[in-house]
Amino acid sequence: MGHCLSVLESVKKEDENKMFDMPLENITNWLSQHRLYVLIGASITALSIIAFLTRRYFKKTVEYRTIKRIVKGWKGQFLNNVVFPDGIDGYIFIDYLIKLPNLILVINTYNYEGYLFGGENVDQWAQLIRYKSYKFNNPLDRLLESIQVLKDRVRDTRVEGRIVFANSGSFPKGIPTGVSLLDTLKDDISQLVNSGQEIVNDAIWESLKREIELSPKCIPLQAG
Numbered sequence: 001m002g003h004c005l006s007v008l009e010s011v012k013k014e015d016e017n018k019m020f021d022m023p024l025e026n027i028t029n030w031l032s033q034h035r036l037y038v039l040i041g042a043s044i045t046a047l048s049i050i051a052f053l054t055r056r057y058f059k060k061t062v063e064y065r066t067i068k069r070i071v072k073g074w075k076g077q078f079l080n081n082v083v084f085p086d087g088i089d090g091y092i093f094i095d096y097l098i099k100l101p102n103l104i105l106v107i108n109t110y111n112y113e114g115y116l117f118g119g120e121n122v123d124q125w126a127q128l129i130r131y132k133s134y135k136f137n138n139p140l141d142r143l144l145e146s147i148q149v150l151k152d153r154v155r156d157t158r159v160e161g162r163i164v165f166a167n168s169g170s171f172p173k174g175i176p177t178g179v180s181l182l183d184t185l186k187d188d189i190s191q192l193v194n195s196g197q198e199i200v201n202d203a204i205w206e207s208l209k210r211e212i213e214l215s216p217k218c219i220p221l222q223a224g
Contacts, residue, residue: 062182063109063111063164063166063182064080066182066185067096067098067107067164067185070185070186070189071098071100073186074100074101074189074193075101076098076099076100076101077098077099077205078096078097078098078099079096079097079098079209079212080095080096081095082094082095082096082097082212083212083215084097084146084149084150084208084211084212084215085211085215086145086149087149087152091215092145092146092149094106094107094108094146095107095108095109096108096109097208097212099200099205100189100192100193100200101193101199101200102158102193102196102197102198102199102200103157103158103159103160103192103193103196103198103200104150104154104157104158104159104160104200104205104208105159105160105161105162105189105192106143106146106147106150106159106160106161106162107161107162107163107164108139108142108143108146108161108162108163108164109163109164109165109166110139110163110164110165110166110169111165111166111168112127112136112165112166112168112169113127113129113166113168113169114127114128114129114130114168114169114170115127115128115129115169115170115171115172116128116165116169116170116171117171117172117173118138118171118176118179119176120138120140120176120177120178122138123137123138124136124137124138125137125138125139127169139163140163140176140178140179143161143162143163143178144161146161147159147160147161150208153207153208153211154204154208157198157200157201157204158196158198158200160192161178162178162179162180162185162188162189163178163179163180164179164180164181164182164185165179165180165181165182166181166182167181167182167183169181
């Protein structure tokens with residue numbers, strides 16, 4: 001593959017200036033003469049896209065199964081890809097809304113690789129991957145907004161939240177409060193459940209589900 005890329009590079013450097021000055025017929029002839037290289041380049045691009053989509057699907061599948069297994073261990077229920085009215089003519093989006101024995105848990109997930117840096121009071125978090133740095137908004141802000149919307153609906157029920165990052169990410173300077181990696185989520189949820197004696201009323205959960213069912217579904221809703 002490296003040899004193919006080198007050949008493509010040399011062809012590109014040699015002919016790219018000529019391409020812009022060619023009439024359509026000449027461009028067609030050029031493509032015909034170099035169709036092997038064009039096909040190789042297209043194939044490499046297609047394979048890269050397929051590999052990326054396959055990897056992303058695999059990660060989401062592992063995430064879904066892990067969360068489902070944890071919730072099942074607590075005899076809980078969950079909804080995936082939730083669209084919920086925020087009470088002011090808008091909507092909040094929740095990756096996982098979970099009913100546990102003594103609380104309702106909001107989980108938003110992020111598949112970020114590499115080294116991650118952030119804190120509860122830091123507006124912009126950072127991802128360092130392959131010597132490049134990328135900024136992203138503090139995910140806890142969105143989580144806290146979702147928690148508050150739900151608390152306004154179920155005032156006598158405990159509502160908590162977690163941000164969950166894939167195992168391919170790590171926090172070398174310490175993981176912020178309210179954040180888990182997928183591998184630590186089971187223990188983090190256990191601590192939440194074991195820290196209170198409240199009981200979630202089934203009627204409250206069913207009421208939330210009915211309200212969610214009336215919301216527009218931007219993405220498929222799955223129950224577990």
